[in-house]
Amino acid sequence: MFLNGLKEKSITRKLKNKVANREYTPSGRPIRTLGILQEKGAPFEIKSRTALAKALGIKENDIEIFTYVAKLPKDQKEIEGMYALKSIGWNAALKTASLKAFVAKDFDVLLSYYTEDRLPLRLISGLSNAVFKVGLIKEEDGLHDLVITTGIGEEMVLINELEKYLRILKIL
Template identity: 45%
Template sequence: MFLNGLKAKSILKQIDKVQLARNYKASKGGVATVAILQEMDKPFDTKQLTKLCKAIGVKPKDVTMLEYVKTLTKEQREQPQLFSDKQVGWKGVFKTKSLKDFSATPFDILISYYTPENLSLKAMTALSVAKFKVGINPEMEAYNDLTIHVATDQEVVFTKELEKYLKILKVIN
């Protein structure tokens, strides 16, 4: 129990360090890749995902998903798009290749589609090298470039608002 608290503090310290060094630079090439970080219990609706892709101007094959699960079962361990708390180590070090690759990939847009306060999801959002970060959690405004305040079951509203703000910010045409 005591060590879990120290581990959490080491992760938060690493997150703060990365956040201070982060500088947003607008990309001029448009949007080619999108990543969605979400909880497996409350996934982004697949019908709305195709509408989101169309609105942003990317193909569904260019969208990468990473889903958080509280604890992984034996079958889930073989799925690289799933991760749990045990795969995030001290100082926010990701223990699996799929998590390291996800955090190191410079996605054009990272959508953090989750609301609960969860250290593993927060670490993935903050430590990702995505160029533009979008979230829905009001408590995560410091980690995202854009926050749209909606619940996880409001994909229609989120898609419309995201498209509107990406056009205003000239991230998309």
């Protein structure tokens, strides 16, 4: 119990340092890839992915989704496209290859699709090498370049707002 608290503090410290040193630099190219970071209990609807891809002018297979789960099954330490708190070590060390690959990928846009403030979700959003980061939680405005306050399940509203603001910002 005590060690878990220290581990969380070391992860939080690493996240604060990463966010403090981040500056948005436009890529100058059209959007080609999108990453979605979501929680298993509240996933981005499959039907809405097609609308999102169409709104951004990309193919559906250019959208990569990574899901946070509370616990992975005991017999599996790594499931492709999923991670848990145990996939993250002290000082925010990423333990699985798929998690390292997701964070290292240079997405043109990362959509942090969650409304519950969970450290593992914030950490991956913060560590991501995405050019432009979009979130749903106002309190995380330092973590994201754009915050669109909508609820889970309101994907069409989110897509319309995202498209509108990306056009205003001349990213789309």
